[in-house]
Amino acid sequence: MLKFDRQGLIPTVVQDDTSNEVLMVAFMNEEAFDRTRATGYTHFFSRSRNLVWRKGEQSGNVQAVRAIFVNCEENSLLIRVVQHGDAACHTGHRSCYYRRLLPDSTYETVAERLFDPDVVYGTSNASLEARLRQLYGIYLYLRDHDLSEESNTSRLLQERSQGYLVARLADELQELAGVQSGEHIHTGRQPDTILEASQVEYWLLLLAGTRNLRYDDFAPHSAILRGYSTGKTQNEDEAIEQRQHCLDMLNTNDPSEIAQGLQLGFDLIGQACAGAGVSPLAPAEFDLEQMQSKGLTGK
Secondary structure, three states, X not given: OOOOOOOOOEEEEEEEOOOOOEEEEEEEOHHHHHHHHHHOEOEEEEOOOOEEEEOOOOOOOOEEEEEEEEOXXXXXXXXXXXXXXXXXXXXXXXXXXXXXXXXXXXXXXXXXXXXXXXXXXXXXXXXHHHHHHHHHHHHHHHHHOOOOOOOHHHHHHHHOOHHHHHHHHHHHHHHHHHHHHOOOOOOOHHHHHHHHHHHHHHHHHHHHHHOOOOHHHHOHHHHHHXXXXXXXXXXXXXXXXXXXXXXXXXXXXXXXHHHHXXXXXXXXXXXXXXXXXXXXOHHHHHHHHHHHHOOOOOO
């Protein structure tokens, strides 16, 4: 039996299962502990907000649980995880322990910041989430109401052809990559990035809709901002590998793998926007304008 303190909390150390790096320390109550075990992803209790939250629910940097250990007195936990995304700390660092205490009691920062928290947790996050939730809501409406005669999107959602949707996504991911390399040009890198990123976004959201995923299951805004704010640069082989990994996961029937595949795809959108100097909101705004022109934004 775990021994929660008088406030109903138990301190929890989170450690990377591969590197053994200590990533963070937080508190769980019984609900957070139960959700962690039920979902396989870490949940904690926020004393400042007085609520249970899933790690990475805004940033997309979720932690998949590999093992849970209990100390000798049963009053603390050690959880070994696979850290998805580059940073576990809300400051944008890999670990919360990114500063060394010096003899004169000052701090020395010993790790680089991997993302800008103002972007991930600030106004851009809220605006992008609102736009993508609206878009996804439109697609779910078209899925649940057969408007096939007037909407090709509705027809695709009715057919629920996973193989076809993944194949179309593969084409658009290749074209988005081609824009970044200069091999696929329409009018210029920035407008082409917005166009092709919106197409990638479209097929990703359709795939999510046909698999009956809730928006919060894959949190696309977090994945886009993660890719955008980290400014990750990849060589061609790494980019190809990420695209293929995304497609492989989307071809499965496992909801958790599909959700991770979707996040990889949205992460690629964020990377492309950062590389082209385009706002991460631009592709979603472009899609909403298209929906508005078709009279669908009120649905």
